[in-house]
Amino acid sequence: MHLLRDTFGEYRDEHFPTKKKLFASIVANRWGDVFDVNQMKLDINSSERRIEVLIERNHSPFETPVYWHFDAIKKGLQKTNKLMVIKSDIKERDANRYFKFTQCRVYLQVEMEKFLKTLTDDFIQFDIRLGIYRSGKNEGKYHNHGGGFRIKSRNLCRLYKDVITIQNNRL
Numbered sequence: 001m002h003l004l005r006d007t008f009g010e011y012r013d014e015h016f017p018t019k020k021k022l023f024a025s026i027v028a029n030r031w032g033d034v035f036d037v038n039q040m041k042l043d044i045n046s047s048e049r050r051i052e053v054l055i056e057r058n059h060s061p062f063e064t065p066v067y068w069h070f071d072a073i074k075k076g077l078q079k080t081n082k083l084m085v086i087k088s089d090i091k092e093r094d095a096n097r098y099f100k101f102t103q104c105r106v107y108l109q110v111e112m113e114k115f116l117k118t119l120t121d122d123f124i125q126f127d128i129r130l131g132i133y134r135s136g137k138n139e140g141k142y143h144n145h146g147g148g149f150r151i152k153s154r155n156l157c158r159l160y161k162d163v164i165t166i167q168n169n170r171l
Helices: 002-008 070-080 112-120 153-159
Strands: 022-026 032-034 038-045 050-057 060-062 067-069 082-093 096-110 124-132 142-144 148-151 160-167
Touching (some): 002 022, 002 050, 022 032, 050 070, 067 070, 070 096, 082 153, 112 124, 112 153
Antiparallel strands (some): 038 050, 050 060, 050 067, 124 142, 124 148
């Protein structure tokens, strides 16, 4: 990731004008502009069994060694092989917050093939968030703000073999 920041980042922080930042969201089926000079997108390279970041600068391809092997993606997906998402209504009364759980959705058996299909269909994006600490003991140092593959909760069902929904219909 540091290669991306150092090569494609820009000096955009008035407090740290000599430090580059790079924030971008990239998907698989269309080029996304990054600072009006670079375009990036994800590519599923099935023959090499990896997901690659493709980059163009001023419409010329740029070689980059940024990629994730399918095995690494599959290992990461296994951390969410069983996932539960709870929805609730929130009410505030007398400075207290009260939660009423309205729905529970259980996702079982995440599948690599579904991940790749969902990525291809642009329901998953990769966020690059390489910035600078603004305060504290690390002020002025580079910071990876948690780049990663992201999916909206309404699309989680696209990744799993089984989805179980439990509604709370009680008042």
